[in-house]
Amino acid sequence: xxxxxxxxxxxxxxxxxxxxxxxxxxxxxxxxxxxxxxxxxxxxxxxxxxxxxxxxxxxxxxxxxxxxxxxxxxxxxxxxxxxxxxxxxxxxxxxxxxxxxxxxxxxxxxxxxxxxxxxxxxxxxxxxxxxxxxxxxxxxxxxxxxxxxxxxxxxxxxxxxxxxxxxxxxxxxxxxxxxxxxxxxxxxxxxxxxxxxxxxxxxxxxxxxxxxxxxxxxxxxxxxxxxxxxxxxxxxxxxxxxxxxxxxxxxxxxxxxxxxxxxxxxxxxxxxxxxxxxxxxxxxxxxxxxxxxxxxxxxxxxxxxxx
Amino acid sequence: xxxxxxxxxxxxxxxxxxxxxxxxxxxxxxxxxxxxxxxxxxxxxxxxxxxxxxxxxxxxxxxxxxxxxxxxxxxxxxxxxxxxxxxxxxxxxxxxxxxxxxxxxxxxxxxxxxxxxxxxxxxxxxxxxxxxxxxxxxxxxxxxxxxxxxxxxxxxxxxxxxxxxxxxxxxxxxxxxxxxxxxxxxxxxxx
Numbered sequence: 335x336x337x338x339x340x341x342x343x344x345x346x347x348x349x350x351x352x353x354x355x356x357x358x359x360x361x362x363x364x365x366x367x368x369x370x371x372x373x374x375x376x377x378x379x380x381x382x383x384x385x386x387x388x389x390x391x392x393x394x395x396x397x398x399x400x401x402x403x404x405x406x407x408x409x410x411x412x413x414x415x416x417x418x419x420x421x422x423x424x425x426x427x428x429x430x431x432x433x434x435x436x437x438x439x440x441x442x443x444x445x446x447x448x449x450x451x452x453x454x455x456x457x458x459x460x461x462x463x464x465x466x467x468x469x470x471x472x473x474x475x476x477x478x479x480x481x482x483x484x485x486x487x488x489x490x491x492x493x494x495x496x497x498x499x500x501x502x503x504x505x506x507x508x509x510x511x512x513x514x515x516x517x518x519x520x521x522x523x524x525x526x527x528x529x530x531x532x533x534x535x536x537x538x539x540x541x542x543x544x545x546x547x548x549x550x551x552x553x554x555x556x557x558x559x560x561x562x563x564x565x566x567x568x569x570x571x572x573x574x575x576x577x578x579x580x581x582x583x584x585x586x587x588x589x590x591x592x593x594x595x596x597x598x599x600x601x602x603x604x605x606x607x608x609x610x611x612x613x614x615x616x617x618x619x620x621x622x623x624x625x626x627x628x629x630x631x632x633x634x635x636x637x638x639x640x641x
Numbered sequence: 642x643x644x645x646x647x648x649x650x651x652x653x654x655x656x657x658x659x660x661x662x663x664x665x666x667x668x669x670x671x672x673x674x675x676x677x678x679x680x681x682x683x684x685x686x687x688x689x690x691x692x693x694x695x696x697x698x699x700x701x702x703x704x705x706x707x708x709x710x711x712x713x714x715x716x717x718x719x720x721x722x723x724x725x726x727x728x729x730x731x732x733x734x735x736x737x738x739x740x741x742x743x744x745x746x747x748x749x750x751x752x753x754x755x756x757x758x759x760x761x762x763x764x765x766x767x768x769x770x771x772x773x774x775x776x777x778x779x780x781x782x783x784x785x786x787x788x789x790x791x792x793x794x795x796x797x798x799x800x801x802x803x804x805x806x807x808x809x810x811x812x813x814x815x816x817x818x819x820x821x822x823x824x825x826x827x828x829x830x831x832x
């Protein structure tokens with residue numbers, strides 16, 4: 335029996351020592367630690383059942399570690415992913431930089447002061463309702479885009495949201511569809527994203543005055559949105575632009591400080607914004623592509639971890 | 642049999658700290674988020690005292706060298722060791738200056754962990770949502786297991802990776818400037 339205790343003690347020491355003292359090969363060690371935790375459990379359970387010798391424990395430990403060799407290969411690929419760059423062509427850089435300056439001034443000299451004044455008058459709940467209202471009006475764009483992406487579930491969700499929020503959400507001022515019971519979340523779908531899913535690249539980066547960062551591909555979206563926007567067809571010509579300006583001020587009032595933070599954190603704000611745009615749009619496309627073809631590879635490592 | 646049981650318990654006592662040591666990445670984020678919120682909610686602390694305490698947490702939470710290395714990408718090796726060291730310091734100051742005051746504007750936002758994904762054996766992504774009164778912001782933390790602790794090396798806010806964003810900027814700057822000029826630009830930035 336004493337031997338048994340000694341064996342236990344030795345095993346415990348062995349594992350504890352192995353985990354802390356593997357400075358010889360730091361990278362492989364790090365990759366294996368999570369594997370070890372599992373093999374320790376595997377080893378301890380085999381000890382419990384069979385009361386086997388150290389040799390057998392080692393054998394089970396080796397079995398426990400073998401999936402991590404795959405993981406190391408994966409990590410090399412991942413390193414590529416981590417180091418890989420998401421970029422966007424920018425042949426119009428001088429023009430774009432000028433437009434960036436223009437939009438920057440427009441924000442600090444006009445939009446921000448107006449939004450701040452507006453913020454003082456209208457409480458946050460009111461501004462959130464206005465935002466919901468305009469979001470609800472964006473329904474046709476999202477619905478049609480979902481259809482073009484063959485995302486019928488998404489299209490149905492959007493349709494359900496539109497009906498629920500228009501009827502029970504006081505014409506879209508509230509968002510009852512998004513609460514826990516219904517759980518109909520907004521589907522961020524647009525035409526630029528649809529074209530991206532079809533395999534069309536950005537073309538190149540364009541900064542539009544007033545409208546901000548875009549690309550050749552996503553400019554189609556700006557045009558499409560213009561025609562899907564109900565106020566475009568309002569009678570005196572200035573109603574459409576005025577409503578848009580109001581929408582812009584309202585959404586700016588909810589996001590005061592975001593742009594400032596981005597600018598403050600950036601070494602070169604122009605490049606920072608361009609890259610943020612490229613990343614944001616690429617992820618919009620990726621997210622939807624994943625939904626279409628659910629990749630089991632993505633889920634596998636997590637499942638392994640929680641087995 | 643009773644003795645066997647005692648031995649088994651003894652084994653567990655040894656093994657337990659080990660598993661806790663490897664820790665789940667989500668626990669690390671949850672733990673840090675709770676600590677940060679406790680500091681921010683503490684009304685008896687001055688802004689300066691809060692910042693001081695947050696900096697301590699930041700240093701424990703982040704893998705600063707990895708963050709800097711990945712932000713420079715392939716250009717990291719163009720810096721000599723002393724430049725690399727200074728870069729790490731300057732980079733922290735830039736982040737502190739940009740986000741320090743923003744964090745202090747805390748208004749009862751909640752942090753909810755929505756998922757966890759293993760990127761590889763020693764890299765994981767913890768997906769969280771920062772829930773405010775009018776908006777929810779998805780914030781993903783990418784962590785790496787280093788010396789038995791999960792440390793953050795990238796933060797992805799609304800699908801935009803901080804590291805990749807800085808890498809684009811540094812690549813652009815280093816295409817036209819030398820590493821020492823870059824350090825000079827950063828020095829000016831933190832002043």
